[in-house]
Amino acid sequence: QLQLQESGPGLVKPSETLSLTCTVSGGSISSTIYYWGWIRQPPGKGLEWVGSIYYNGNTYYNASLKSRVTISVDTSKNQFSLKLSSVTAADTAIYYCARLGYLEGATSWGQGALVTVSS
């Protein structure tokens, strides 16, 4: 059974870079069918797609975050990562990693990682 697990600091200072890693187990990140992505949810609010990556490194980002987001993949470790630079309090959210398919939707989700931006 496919499992995803987010890891990374839970507290980031304003203007610094948020970094999270998603470790995939029970399946290969080198799938040619699915993408791997990050979706975030500010406390008490709705879901927002951050960006996605294909196993070959092709990336797709939310236009509103594009200048600050970098998603990368490490197929040798079956992991993909998120970096969000110049964070502000508005970036405080639960960050979910997920397996994404255009025809299938977000089929599997991690449990989520709460990242708080505060000094």
Added chain:
Amino acid sequence: QSVLTQPPSVSGAPGQRVTISCTGSSSNIGAAYDVHWYQQLPGTAPKLLIYGNTNRPSGVPDRFSASKSGTSASLAITGLQAEDEADYYCQSYDTSLSGSWVFGGGTKLTVL
């Protein structure tokens, strides 16, 4: 402001039928992009409920169904149960945003 519009809340008594609408535009749902639905129980990660407009993943009860027409989609829940109390989100893609994934604002379902 979400690209896809959902009612903030709906409610129903146990056993009843409720529907949740998801209204988009010609650049997303109306552009023939698929709509997917997610259920988020309190304190948990979202879970895929419906994919490809009308399909249920294995394990999702047939009390949940969905449809799509024009620039809108709809999720229906029949035989409402207390365990259905959750937030529900629709999701599609948008051509004006380079095929970005877009979500509805979410609908809180309360079982009375």
